[in-house]
Amino acid sequence: xxxxxxxxxxxxxxxxxxxxxxxxxxxxxxxxxxxxxxxxxxxxxxxxxxxxxxxxxxxxxxxxxxxxxxxxxxxxxxxxxxxxxxxxxxxxxxxxxxxxxxxxxxxxxxxxxxxxxxxxxxxxxxxxxxxxxxxxxxxxxxxxxxxxxxxxxxxxxxxxxxxxxxxxxxxxxxxxxxxxxxxxxxxxxxxxxxxxxxxxxxxxxxxxxxxxxxxxxxxxxxxxxxxxxxxxxxxxxxxxxxxxxxxxxxxxxxxxxxxxxxxxxxxxxxxxxxxxxxxxxxxxxxxxxxxxxxxxxxxxxxxxxxxxxxxx
Numbered sequence: 001x002x003x004x005x006x007x008x009x010x011x012x013x014x015x016x017x018x019x020x021x022x023x024x025x026x027x028x029x030x031x032x033x034x035x036x037x038x039x040x041x042x043x044x045x046x047x048x049x050x051x052x053x054x055x056x057x058x059x060x061x062x063x064x065x066x067x068x069x070x071x072x073x074x075x076x077x078x079x080x081x082x083x084x085x086x087x088x089x090x091x092x093x094x095x096x097x098x099x100x101x102x103x104x105x106x107x108x109x110x111x112x113x114x115x116x117x118x119x120x121x122x123x124x125x126x127x128x129x130x131x132x133x134x135x136x137x138x139x140x141x142x143x144x145x146x147x148x149x150x151x152x153x154x155x156x157x158x159x160x161x162x163x164x165x166x167x168x169x170x171x172x173x174x175x176x177x178x179x180x181x182x183x184x185x186x187x188x189x190x191x192x193x194x195x196x197x198x199x200x201x202x203x204x205x206x207x208x209x210x211x212x213x214x215x216x217x218x219x220x221x222x223x224x225x226x227x228x229x230x231x232x233x234x235x236x237x238x239x240x241x242x243x244x245x246x247x248x249x250x251x252x253x254x255x256x257x258x259x260x261x262x263x264x265x266x267x268x269x270x271x272x273x274x275x276x277x278x279x280x281x282x283x284x285x286x287x288x289x290x291x292x293x294x295x296x297x298x299x300x301x302x303x304x305x306x307x308x309x310x311x312x
Contacts (some may be wrong), residue, residue, distance in 0.1 A: 003019050005128055006134035007140075008066045009034055009110065010036035013250075014093065015027070036253070039303040047259070053070055055080055056083060059082050063087050081117045083109045088103065128156070130159050135174070143160060150182065152184040156272060159181055160189045160253065160254075178198065186217045192222075195207060203307070204231075244295040244299050247300060255297040256290045259290030266286075267282040
């Protein structure tokens with residue numbers, strides 16, 4: 001089982017409203033289930049993987065919608081910690097298809113998840129995925145870091161920092177947390193924007209080799225239309241992006257993570273030993289699936305990953 005650990009929120013997507021007879025036109029916002037780690041869980045479920053989601057989840061109208069969306073996509077919600085606190089909202093601004101975010105996250109069900117709230121994970125939890133804004137605020141950031149440290153010796157740890165600089169309030173503490181969590185991770189995926197923030201001026205080669213020296217088995221750089229590059233101790237591979245008509249990039253990296261994890265699991269290498277001995281055909285197959293899932297997602301409005309039957 002793959003367990004995705006992190007935020008669930010409502011993306012408020014901008015929509016132009018055409019003036020009607022009784023109402024003015026202008027900009028409106030459409031509430032859509034989202035959150036980086038949430039998107040990864042949904043994509044894994046739609047790919048037919050055995051997947052669970054762990055988060056603080058509200059019992060309000062938005063929280064119920066998030067839970068239903070997970071369940072409808074085949075995701076186990078039994079590890080979610082429910083509370084009546086509100087759901088995090090992320091208002092999205094699109095420019096050239098690229099998304100930026102303004103978050104409303106005070107006293108929310110997700111943010112106030114704490115270490116004592118963490119559930120016991122099932123024995124079949126073979127891989128845990130972490131990242132994104134859930135690692136920035138407290139107490140949830142400390143809770144997810146604690147969870148990763150608790151299970152890093154037995155489960156595969158997948159980590160996508162997915163950095164949102166505008167949400168960071170204590171950069172020193174956040175950078176320190178990312179460093180500690182990268183040191184516990186088996187798989188690290190970053191975008192070029194993440195890399196520029198984490199290690200300004202340093203090439204991917206240098207950063208990837210440093211992470212591998214610290215214990216990572218697989219480090220991946222996603223480069224949008226230029227595809228992705230993956231590095232292990234003995235491999236350095238690149239795969240092209242799949243052709244796609246881009247509607248927006250919401251959820252593209254999140255669903256890439258899902259395709260990668262599903263691809264590694266299907267090849268029988270989503271384990272610490274499997275990743276340590278990762279061969280080029282297995283890695284290429286996983287990257288190809290990740291590219292296909294991501295390409296489908298950017299062709300949809302918002303984070304709407306494919307079901308397995310929708311992939312070529």
